[in-house]
Amino acid sequence: MFSQAREIAAGDVVIVWFTRESLKAITITPGEELNGRFGAYRHTDLIGKPFGSKIGSRNGKGFIYVLRPTPELWTLALPHRTQILYVADIAFVVSWLGIRPGSVVIESGTGSGSFSHSVARTIGKSGKLHSFEFHDTRCQTAQEEFAQHGMSEYVTVSHRNVCKAGFDLEDVVDAVFLDLPAPWEAIPAAKLALKKTQSTRICCFSPCAEQVLRTVSALNDSGFTSITMYETLLRTIDVGSYPPLKSVGTVAEKLKDADVKREARRVKQIEESAMRAKEKGRKKAAEMGGQEMDIFGESEHPHGQKRKAGEDREANGQSNTPQEDDSEAGPHTKKPKPDGPSPLTLEMVGHLPKSADCKLTTTSTGF
Numbered sequence: 610m611f612s613q614a615r616e617i618a619a620g621d622v623v624i625v626w627f628t629r630e631s632l633k634a635i636t637i638t639p640g641e642e643l644n645g646r647f648g649a650y651r652h653t654d655l656i657g658k659p660f661g662s663k664i665g666s667r668n669g670k671g672f673i674y675v676l677r678p679t680p681e682l683w684t685l686a687l688p689h690r691t692q693i694l695y696v697a698d699i700a701f702v703v704s705w706l707g708i709r710p711g712s713v714v715i716e717s718g719t720g721s722g723s724f725s726h727s728v729a730r731t732i733g734k735s736g737k738l739h740s741f742e743f744h745d746t747r748c749q750t751a752q753e754e755f756a757q758h759g760m761s762e763y764v765t766v767s768h769r770n771v772c773k774a775g776f777d778l779e780d781v782v783d784a785v786f787l788d789l790p791a792p793w794e795a796i797p798a799a800k801l802a803l804k805k806t807q808s809t810r811i812c813c814f815s816p817c818a819e820q821v822l823r824t825v826s827a828l829n830d831s832g833f834t835s836i837t838m839y840e841t842l843l844r845t846i847d848v849g850s851y852p853p854l855k856s857v858g859t860v861a862e863k864l865k866d867a868d869v870k871r872e873a874r875r876v877k878q879i880e881e882s883a884m885r886a887k888e889k890g891r892k893k894a895a896e897m898g899g900q901e902m903d904i905f906g907e908s909e910h911p912h913g914q915k916r917k918a919g920e921d922r923e924a925n926g927q928s929n930t931p932q933e934d935d936s937e938a939g940p941h942t943k944k945p946k947p948d949g950p951s952p953l954t955l956e957m958v959g960h961l962p963k964s965a966d967c968k969l970t971t972t973s974t975g976f
């Protein structure tokens with residue numbers, strides 16, 4: 610299957626890599642030329658070059674890579690005649706069908722031959738792939754391609770409607786893969802073809818749930834067991850475009866800086882809040898002429914007595930001791946000190962100014 614020589618020779622199939630998204634399969638034919646967006650390449654210039662070489666265009670403006678074909682590259686570069694299977698599905702199906710070197714496999718339809726190439730590589734020359742396609746031109750093209758890729762010895766393509774005519778095989782295959790619009794119609798024939806002396810497997814590939822339901826019914830009717838449905842998803846993670854990682858030391862330094870800034874902001878807020886509270890208290894004291902007051906209004910005691918803010922706090926099970934309040938910190942518990950000519954003493958109790966139970970008590974010490 611495909612050339613295994615080191616260098617490219619006339620008649621070889623080569624996968625030309627223009628970009629990640631643009632690949633093309635060519636057969637090296639002396640006298641022919643390949644044209645890309647950034648220049649032209651003569652086939653003869655590729656002869657003798659090792660597979661995998663980077664080749665510059667004749668005008669010096671572009672380049673290509675000339676790659677040895679693999680089933681995966683063929684899947685990306687093949688001329689599409691139908692919808693095809695891609696690597697995620699192919700790998701999953703080949704693995705779950707238990708296909709291995711020497712396996713005998715049925716595939717229908719052949720389509721563009723994407724799945725066929727992977728199966729052919731896995732079974733090798735000791736195995737056998739029976740491929741069936743009812744579209745005349747697709748069948749012929751697949752036969753030609755398989756011959757050119759050195760697979761004809763162990764891969765056959767038959768022109769047949771398998772839903773009507775079956776596979777014409779009995780008790781000889783290890784696995785069956787059906788990629789058809791109505792796979793349920795081919796299940797009885799598949800059962801006939803599968804070996805009876807061992808446990809065997811069948812896989813039907815369908816894009817719609819309605820198809821799956823009909824297939825499951827047909828599999829049940831034919832006595833298949835362990836029927837399961839899977840969806841395969843492939844996610845590419847582009848590792849090339851990530852910026853290089855910063856060192857742990859740099860990251861730690863940044864975190865430390867952010868911490869210092871946050872703390873500075875917090876201290877500033879505390880100071881501003883304390884200043885505001887102090888100012889408010891001073892104004893109230895001036896207004897009240899130094900009398901005892903509760904600037905948020907006095908609360909009525911249940912027994913008709915008026916209570917001070919500190920008592921309210923005690924009634925709520927909270928401590929009234931300023932030192933204890935300080936230990937719990939919080940940005941608004943700084944105790945303002947009296948200053949200026951006023952003889953008033955300010956005492957702050959509780960949290961300022963957000964909390965609903967916030968109280969500010971002024972105590973007159975006389976004029």
Ligand SMILES: C[S@@+](CC[C@H](N)C(=O)[O-])C[C@H]1O[C@@H](n2cnc3c(N)ncnc32)[C@H](O)[C@@H]1O
Binds near residue numbers: 691694717744747770
């Ligand atoms: C989606 S394509 C298969 C693609 C293929 N698995 C690949 O990876 O390239 C389905 C093919 O099945 C063929 N087909 C549909 N019904 C068929 C039938 N009853 N018997 C044989 N081939 C059939 C179609 O002509 C078509 O080429």
